[in-house]
Amino acid sequence: MDASPYLDPTVAAVYDRIAAPIQFTPPARDLVALIKAPIGGVVLDVGTGTGVVAFHLAQVTGPTGLVVGIDPSPAMLRASRARRSYRVVVARTPGVPFRDDVFDAVTASFVLSHAGDYQSALADMVRVCKAGGRVGISAWGSGANPVGQTWKDVAAMYVSRDRFQQAFRAVIPWDEQLSYADDLDRALQHAHLTAVQITRREYLFNLTVTDYLAMKESTVEGTVLRRMLDASDWDRFTREAANVFRERYADAVSFVRDVHFGIGIKGGSN
Numbered sequence: 001m002d003a004s005p006y007l008d009p010t011v012a013a014v015y016d017r018i019a020a021p022i023q024f025t026p027p028a029r030d031l032v033a034l035i036k037a038p039i040g041g042v043v044l045d046v047g048t049g050t051g052v053v054a055f056h057l058a059q060v061t062g063p064t065g066l067v068v069g070i071d072p073s074p075a076m077l078r079a080s081r082a083r084r085s086y087r088v089v090v091a092r093t094p095g096v097p098f099r100d101d102v103f104d105a106v107t108a109s110f111v112l113s114h115a116g117d118y119q120s121a122l123a124d125m126v127r128v129c130k131a132g133g134r135v136g137i138s139a140w141g142s143g144a145n146p147v148g149q150t151w152k153d154v155a156a157m158y159v160s161r162d163r164f165q166q167a168f169r170a171v172i173p174w175d176e177q178l179s180y181a182d183d184l185d186r187a188l189q190h191a192h193l194t195a196v197q198i199t200r201r202e203y204l205f206n207l208t209v210t211d212y213l214a215m216k217e218s219t220v221e222g223t224v225l226r227r228m229l230d231a232s233d234w235d236r237f238t239r240e241a242a243n244v245f246r247e248r249y250a251d252a253v254s255f256v257r258d259v260h261f262g263i264g265i266k267g268g269s270n
Helices: 009-035 052-061 074-079 118-128 146-155 161-171 181-190 210-218 220-228 232-247
Strands: 044-045 066-071 089-090 103-109 129-140 195-208 252-266
Touching: 009 052, 009 103, 009 129, 009 195, 009 210, 009 252, 044 052, 044 118, 044 146, 052 066, 052 103, 066 074, 074 089, 089 252, 103 118, 118 129, 118 181, 118 232, 129 181, 146 161, 146 220, 146 232, 146 252, 161 220, 181 252, 195 210, 210 220, 210 232, 210 252, 220 232, 232 252
Parallel strands: 044 066, 044 103, 066 089, 103 129
Antiparallel strands: 129 252, 195 252
């Protein structure tokens, strides 16, 4: 995860301005609804970023509850401070800096795919969850996204698809595997969670072309590509992408992304 683009303050700012409210807030609301955090509960959000999930968890747990968000990126945590209603700690999983059996619920929104060892990361989340508590995961599905494919087609004019995919997997090694419901279900079962339920939902996103391209630059795909190109090639790529998108989509894009939510209960008794 050290190669994550989200350690960059500039990337974090664009993420907070565009990606968080448009692309990550709708799934965050659904994850919070599915996790059923108790009023007054103590909840951990792993990979909290700019706090999209943590913010909604705090609304559910209320003034008597406690929500803690951990993230390895100080830049992402700083981006959320103006509206923060929860506590934050610079940390990652594995390595969650809390004792066993302390949280009523634990969430991780689009996080596990970033972990070098997602099974150890998930086991660490289960460790800090109380017996009978819920662990909730969200992951992008494998559904087709023609708008995203257009961006990749332009990128392939500058870096081969195989080379780009290899660089992408170095940052997000489990993106493809965890995009399938059966694999997500197996991961939760392997972590000894019980009553596992997988829910699939689709989301329609609408953005201006300008905002979409800015958002893509702040994603792992965008930052990986930027690292692979020199300054002049990156400038040519951004101009080419803008031209292709405006020719194909005019001023705005609409696309659907599917998300899988996995919820499980930690067994045992306190």
